[in-house]
Amino acid sequence: MSTAAAPNYELIQQDGLETNLLEVSMGPHHPSTHGVFRMDVKLDGETVVDLRPVFGYLHRNHEKLAENMSYLSSMPFTDRLDYFNSMTNNWAYALAAEKLIEVEVPERAEYLRVIMAELTRLVNHVTLIGFFINDLGALGTPLLYAFREREKILDLFEQASGARMMCNYFRFGGLRNDVPEGWLKRAGEVVDRFPYFLDEYEQLLCENEIILSRTQGVGNLPRELAISAGVTGPMLRASGVAYDLRKVDQYGIYDRFKFRVPYTEGDTGDCYDRFMIRVLEMRESIGILKQALAGISEGEIMGNAPRVFKPKPAESYGRIEGPKGELGFYLIADGTPKPYRYRVRPPSLINLTVLRDMCLGGKIADAVIILGSIDIVLGEVDR
C-alpha cells in the first residue's frame, strides 16, 4: 500500500531487541537513479520508512540563461532539457513563442511536427521500457533490443535534422529545413516494421512472471493523489484519469487524427499499469504516424516569421503532451528581443514529487522500480 503506516517501533523495542533505523544514501552515482539523482532512504530492515529525494546536481541555469539571449538562441538549449525527446521540447517552446508573435504554421510543417513528435514518443517509451526492465535486474539484453529499435528512429532524425539527439529542428513558424528526398518513405518503412518489434517485446515481457510479481501492486498511486500532485502524462493515465493534451488542447493538427487514449480502469495505478500504458501508447502512436504519413502533402515548411524579433509586451504559455507528461513553456515578453521571464514546466520534476508517497512502506528494491516507472530525465528535473 502506498500510504501504509510506518511499522510500530515501540512494539519492536518491547521485544528486548535494540533496533535502529538505517539511513542509506542511494546515489547520486547509483546506476538505477537514471542520472545524478539521490534518494536519502531511511530503512527498517528492508522496508522504506522515509525517503527524501535530493536533486539539483545537473542544474545548468537553463531559465536564467534563456532570459539573457534572443528567443531563437535558446531553442538549442531546449534540446538539452529532456535529451531523449528534443523534438517535443522544441515544439513546446515553439508553440509558446508562436503565440507571442502570432505566426501561421504551414500545413506540411504541421504534419512533419506531428510525425516527429510521435516518433519521439516511440523513442522515449521504447527507451523507458528498456531501462525499466534493466532496473528489474534483466541487465542489458532487453535494453539492447529496445536500443536497436530506437537507433532506427534516431537515424531518421539524423537524416532530417543533422543530429541524432540534439535535433534543434523546430523553428518559430515551421521547421528549419524540409526533410530530404525519400525520407517519408523510409519513415514509413520504420513505422511499418515497428509493430513486429512490439509484438516480440510484448510476448517476451508483458506476461513474464518475474515482471508480474515484481511490478503488480508495487508503487500504488491513487487517483486523488495523482490529480492533486499535478502528475501528468502516462503516469496520470495509469492512475485512471483519461487526460491527454492531444485530445484536450488539440494543438497543432491533432484534431485530424483518430487515436485512442489508453488509461486504466480503477482508481489506483501500480508499476505494471504504468509500464503497460506506455506499451499501448506506442501502438496508438504508430496509428497516428500512419495517418500522418498518408496525409502529408507538398508545400512550404516555414511560415513568414522573422529570425530575431521583438514581440509586444505579453505573456504566453505553450504546452504539449510530451512523452513524459505536460511540458509547458511560460514566456513573458517585454518588447525587447529577449524574454523577460522564461519558465519551464517540466513533467519529470512534477511527476517525481509523488515518489515518497509511492515508496513508503515498500521494500528498498521496489524503490528502484518505482523510480524507473516514473520515467525521469535529470536534465529536465534540474534544468
Next chain:
Amino acid sequence: MSILGGGIFKGMAVTLRNFLGSYTNKKERLPTIDYSWRADGALPQGIGDYPKEKGEQLSDTTTVTEYSRNFPMLLHDGGEPMDTVRCVACQICERECPPQCIYIEKDYDENGKYIKRPAVFDIDVSVCMSCQICVEVCPFDAIVMNSQFELSTPDRFGGLLMRRDDLLKSNDYYHKIHPEEAAARDAKIAAEKAAKEAKKKAAAEKARAAAEKKATEAAKEDAK
C-alpha cells in the same frame, strides 16, 4: 500465469530465433545501424575497421547526411582566401551564439579604416554545441556547417581553439560536402544579387529621368 520458469524458455526461443534468423533474413533481423537507405557510393569509407591506420583520416568529404552538422566553417569564393572571404565581421553570430563560443575582431587598414573582413575569428571547439544558429542568423551566407568530425587533438589548449585560417574553406568544398544545401544557398545569393542590381538600375534610371526632366524644364525656363 503459466508454469514457473516458462518465461525463460520463451526468452531463449526469441534469442534462438534472432540468432538463426540473422543467417536467413538479414533485413529483418540483423541491422542495428541501417545504411540501406544510402546509395552504394555514399557509404562511409572504412566502416568496420575505423580508424584504418594510425593517423589516417576519413576523407575530407565524408558526409553522414546532407544536413549533418558538426562545426562551423567560414566560406570564401576561391583564390586567396582572405581576398574573397564572405565574412564582413558584423559580429551578429558572435552575439547570437547560444554558448558564446565565437570571438571576432574587425580588420582595419593602416589608416584605421574598417575593411570588411575579420582580423580575428576564433571558435572554441570545446564550447561549440553544433547548433547551427550562427549559420541561420548570418546575413552574408559566410558561415556554414562543416561535417568533418575528427576534431580530437592531443593538445587541449591551443588545439581546441580554431583560428580564422583553420576555419576558412572554399565554396567548392562546401559544394562537395553538402551539394543540395550549397546549390540552394548559391541560388539565393544570385537571386539577391540580381534583385539588388535591378533595384540599383531602376534607381539609376529614375535619377536619370529626373535629371532629364529637370534639364528640359530648365531649357523651357531659359526659352521663356
